[in-house]
Amino acid sequence: MLPHLLHILLIEDNEIEAKRLYHLLQSHMQTVVIIWVTTGEQALHALCGTGGQKRLPRPYLILLDFNLPQRTSFAFLQQLRADPDLRQSSVFVMGEGGATADKEEAYRLGIVAYLNKATLAAKPEAFVQLLLWYSNTAELLPRK
Amino acid sequence: MLSKMNVLLIENNDADIENLCLHLTPFANHLSLTIVKDGETALAILRGQPPHVRLQHPYLILFDLNLPSMDGFTFLDELRRDPELRTCIVFVLTESGDDATITMAYKCGIAGCFSKAKLDAQFAQFLVAYSVIVEFPPM
Numbered sequence: 188m189l190p191h192l193l194h195i196l197l198i199e200d201n202e203i204e205a206k207r208l209y210h211l212l213q214s215h216m217q218t219v220v221i222i223w224v225t226t227g228e229q230a231l232h233a234l235c236g237t238g239g240q241k242r243l244p245r246p247y248l249i250l251l252d253f254n255l256p257q258r259t260s261f262a263f264l265q266q267l268r269a270d271p272d273l274r275q276s277s278v279f280v281m282g283e284g285g286a287t288a289d290k291e292e293a294y295r296l297g298i299v300a301y302l303n304k305a306t307l308a309a310k311p312e313a314f315v316q317l318l319l320w321y322s323n324t325a326e327l328l329p330r331k
Numbered sequence: 332m333l334s335k336m337n338v339l340l341i342e343n344n345d346a347d348i349e350n351l352c353l354h355l356t357p358f359a360n361h362l363s364l365t366i367v368k369d370g371e372t373a374l375a376i377l378r379g380q381p382p383h384v385r386l387q388h389p390y391l392i393l394f395d396l397n398l399p400s401m402d403g404f405t406f407l408d409e410l411r412r413d414p415e416l417r418t419c420i421v422f423v424l425t426e427s428g429d430d431a432t433i434t435m436a437y438k439c440g441i442a443g444c445f446s447k448a449k450l451d452a453q454f455a456q457f458l459v460a461y462s463v464i465v466e467f468p469p470m
Contacts, residue, residue: 277443287469291468300442300461301468307464317460317461317464320454321443324457326449328434
């Protein structure tokens with residue numbers, strides 16, 4: 188059986204950062220399609236197939252920049268968990284570290300992991316491995 | 332940075348416990364496994380209630396949703412209502428892979444879900460990578 192094509196929804200408003208991640212993932216993961224959006228609102232459209240966007244095929248992972256303007260990263264996570272069809276999405280958060288209250292809130296909202304962007308830059312291979320092993324072993328829902 | 336990550340396994344099926352031990356043992360320098368068979372004991376360890384010694388940070392929890400005695404959802408609720416435990420990382424282990432049940436668990440803020448059939452060497456490596464690069468919730 189062919190491996191399922193994994194889709195990764197990358198939510199990042201910094202273009203340089205997004206391109207760096209895009210190339211990193213694209214070069215290390217063979218069966219991955221990366222969809223890049225810059226706001227939580229666009230991300231929700233992509234997940235639901237609304238706002239003129241094509242619905243993101245399942246299975247998928249979400250990589251969320253935790254420093255989107257006006258705390259929209261939080262709003263996105265909250266909306267995701269409140270939606271019965273999207274609640275089960277696997278979300279990896281990328282932040283600047285520090286701000287312990289933010290990190291706490293993110294974990295309470297059920298993220299897979301909080302990754303410090305500095306660590307990502309220093310250990311890109313470890314990051315790719317984490318995503319690969321997670322996507323190979325975890326149950327990504329919904330399975331359709 | 333390279334402190335060992337504690338893995339608290341809450342599981343009562345011996346075959347599943349053996350299988351996970353088998354795959355985690357080669358990574359004993361990264362991971363330290365604690366095994367309990369029910370949710371009550373897990374809570375006592377997480378809270379450091381005598382005679383238990385409190386589990387040291389950083390840690391994550393692997394949890395079989397279908398445990399006898401304390402119901403899985405009761406356990407998750409207890410965690411989320413405890414101000415000191417509400418942010419801890421919980422991965423659910425499931426046998427049936429029933430989507431509806433797992434989706435309900437996401438309401439309680441679980442981090443993810445693994446099928447017991449896939450707890451293999453790759454899963455162990457995922458945990459090692461996790462212990463190396465992830466920033467844990469504040470203690």
